[in-house]
Amino acid sequence: MTILLIAAAFIAIAILVALVAMRAGPRKGPEPSGGNAGFAIFMVLIVVFGLGAPAYALVNNADTSPTEGKDGVELTTAQSEGRDMFIHNCATCHTLSDAGSTGMVGPNLDELRPPKALVVDAIAKGRARGMGQMPAGLVGGQDAENIGDYVSAVAGR
Numbered sequence: 052m053t054i055l056l057i058a059a060a061f062i063a064i065a066i067l068v069a070l071v072a073m074r075a076g077p078r079k080g081p082e083p084s085g086g087n088a089g090f091a092i093f094m095v096l097i098v099v100f101g102l103g104a105p106a107y108a109l110v111n112n113a114d115t116s117p118t119e120g121k122d123g124v125e126l127t128t129a130q131s132e133g134r135d136m137f138i139h140n141c142a143t144c145h146t147l148s149d150a151g152s153t154g155m156v157g158p159n160l161d162e163l164r165p166p167k168a169l170v171v172d173a174i175a176k177g178r179a180r181g182m183g184q185m186p187a188g189l190v191g192g193q194d195a196e197n198i199g200d201y202v203s204a205v206a207g208r
């Protein structure tokens with residue numbers, strides 16, 4: 052996102068410079084023949100760095116795929132959304148090494164290795180069996196499914 056903004060800013064600057072140059076051109080009278088070539092090179096440089104560098108960064112980011120969990124488990128889009136939701140809603144209470152969480156209120160999910168159905172059930176109903184309290188309905192519907200997918204894929208890895 053930031054990269055796109057930077058690229059947009061570069062392009063805006065390039066267009067602005069081009070407009071100013073075009074306006075100023077005729078008033079200055081005849082230019083030395085090298086002037087336009089220099090300007091063209093300048094424009095090419097701006098395009099190369101303004102578009103090339105961000106494009107390169109985007110491609111590079113795609114390589115170190117955001118869908119790969121911390122422990123190298125390949126995640127689907129749903130699972131990687133589940134990972135984000137887990138970090139925001141569950142990490143304070145549960146340890147799960149892939150999400151980098153060390154919560155101690157609830158059971159360590161790396162040790163429990165809950166199947167998806169158990170995760171979804173725990174989210175829907177909450178849990179209160181002594182060790183503490185897990186509120187019901189922290190997240191709903193698709194988010195709960197995604198977290199279940201994610202946790203069952205990475206727990207214990």
Ligand code: HEC
Binds near residue numbers: 174182185189
């Ligand atoms: C406020 C702390 C807290 C939060 C937040 C929390 N949990 Fe829990 N969770 C617990 C506690 C405490 C238990 C153990 C309940 C018990 O057995 O007494 C538990 C149990 C579980 C279990 C085991 C259920 C079972 O039947 O063995 C799973 C799976 C689980 N949580 C997943 C999640 C997920 C996924 C989230 C995020 C949506 C989450 N928890 C958020 C505190 C929390």
